[in-house]
Amino acid sequence: MSKRGYHHGNLRQALVDAALSLIEEKGPQGFTLSEAAKVAGVTPAAVYRHFQGREDLIAEAARQGYEIFADLMEYAYEKGQPSALASFEATGRAYLAFARKYPGHYMAMFESGISVNTNPELARVAMRANGILERAAGDLTKHIPPEKRPPAAMFSAHIWAMSHGVVELYARGTPGARTPFPPEELLETGIGIYLRGLGLIAPDA
Structure with a gap:
């Protein structure tokens, strides 16, 4: 799965889009925050600037x-x-x-x-x-x-x-x-x- 680029200011939506693609592929419980970050093209630590955890995402x-x-x-x-x-x-x-x-x-x-x-x-x-x-x-x-x-x-x-x-x-x-x-x-x-x-x-x- 290819990484998605993002511009300053829309990382939050890039992470949501990444989560949606992973949900379609693996189900809501079948992916990790690290995987979502990878699909969005950011480090796992970056996720926590926008979401408290996977459930929040x-x-x-x-x-x-x-x-x-x-x-x-x-x-x-x-x-x-x-x-x-x-x-x-x-x-x-x-x-x-x-x-x-x-x-x-x-x-x-x-x-x-x-x-x-x-x-x-x-x-x-x-x-x-x-x-x-x-x-x-x-x-x-x-x-x-x-x-x-x-x-x-x-x-x-x-x-x-x-x-x-x-x-x-x-x-x-x-x-x-x-x-x-x-x-x-x-x-x-x-x-x-x-x-x-x-x-x-x-x-x-």
Whole structure:
């Protein structure tokens, strides 16, 4: 793996980029700070000018991932407007698209064991991403009388879990997990079944 050059002032980002490439290659727990420093083209001691340790470095990679993720979710939500159903379905597809396009960020966010509460900024941006899906869920159910309306937080959590399961089992090549259906179709039909069960779309829709 070749060393990456850097200019004064962007060493921090060079180290994050190095970590992301190593995460894609070896997994979040499969590299050391020394390896990240080598890929970035600096000495291991230089890392500690910007990060307290490996967990801090991965947390920053996760934070940047959540920023990208939230932007994609926001874009998907807005693109589906003014249809609440289109916005909701689009946010689900955005989850799958993000996992495929940004595997290093995805793994830093969801497979590293780093808590979103590691630092306030990471927690803030993770809440922003979750809030977009929750908003889409709320839009879809706001016509239901309050006493019969499923909580938007629970509703969105169900879809998040479904999206995550499809990504982990079928979109990222989990050994032994095979299906004749594309991940996109699995997710779309799964969301459709869920929404029909809640009476949010017609049975023949």
